[in-house]
Amino acid sequence: MNSTPAKKPPAKAREKVVMGLRAMDFIQHGTEASLEIVTPLGQRLNFKSNFIGFDDQQHIFFTMPKLSKGDYEMFFTQGFNVDIEGVSEKGEGALVRFRTRIEHVIYRPVSLIVFPVPQQAKLVLLRNEIRYDLRLPGDIQLSNRKLRVILTDVSSGGCGFAYDAISPEFDVDQKIVIEVINSTTQDTYALSGGVKNGRTKRGKQTYGMVFDEPGKANCRRLLSTLIYDGTKYVFKNPKKDQALGGKT
Structure with a gap:
């Protein structure tokens, strides 16, 4: 029997462009982002910084990284281009990428880097499946x-x-298993797979992982036992359901 494999959508279908301040709505305050300063001579400096927010004067604010005095003198100059990439948790999830430039470098009383809001930003969608919020x-x-x-x-x-x-930290592609137990039924779900990405967010270590085939199978079992409580997905309570069903 001949079968034709399903075609993946083209990469461009997973990208979209958003304009101006609307791009900032996709990055949560306090989220860690990757920045790269590019000098007119093509020299590059990569570092991590936290997105603080924006104001009504079209300014966006990031924390100042801890670097050497030489790096500050060479790279933190008004007008230098900066490429910024952050992760959006909204909707399907996306990488938010844009280029701006250094407008102000503030060392006192609080260290900040100030950029003008970019004219546009690119969203690269990350997720192909429906994602359920839970705790x-x-x-x-x-x-x-x-x-x-x-x-x-x-x-x-x-x-x-x-x-x-703060620790431990997991490497990309590291194999892990998250064991989830339903405290009511004592059923266990072993979600196995590999680490996809990781970052520090508001003092927490946050990671994404991709399931392997056994992990996917156990995830399907897990999803079949969850119910939406109005804000998030939780385990169904058979005893509660039976009690409600027994009422006349």
Whole structure:
């Protein structure tokens, strides 16, 4: 039997352009972003910074990274171009990319970098499946202990998780298993796969992972046991459902 594999949508179909201040709405305040300063001679400096916000004067604000005095003198000059990339958690999820320029470098009393709002930004959509918001506890077995994490969202192909700790840190493509237990039924769901990305957000370590085939199968089992409570997805309560069903 001949079969034709399904074609993936072209890459451009996963991209869209947004204009001006609207681009800033896609990055949450406090989110870590990647910045690259490009000098007129083509020299480049990459660093991480946190997005603080924007004002009605078309300014956007980022925290100042801790760098050497030489880096400050060479790269932090008014007018130098800066490429910025951040992650949006809204909707389908996206990378937000845009170019702007250094407008002000403020060292005192608070260290800030000020940029003009870009004319436009590119959104590169990350997700192909519906993603469900939740807050389910899970455990990752480390070499010497279990790490308690919170599943923040889940889809048929992957999930996001977070934890309040500086360490451990996971590498991209590192294989992990998140074990989720339904405290009512004691059923266990082993969500296995590889780490896709990671970042620090508001003092938390947050990661995304992609499931392998066993992980996908266990995720389907997990999704079949969840119900929406009005704000997020939680485990169904069979006892509660039976009690409601028994009323006349």
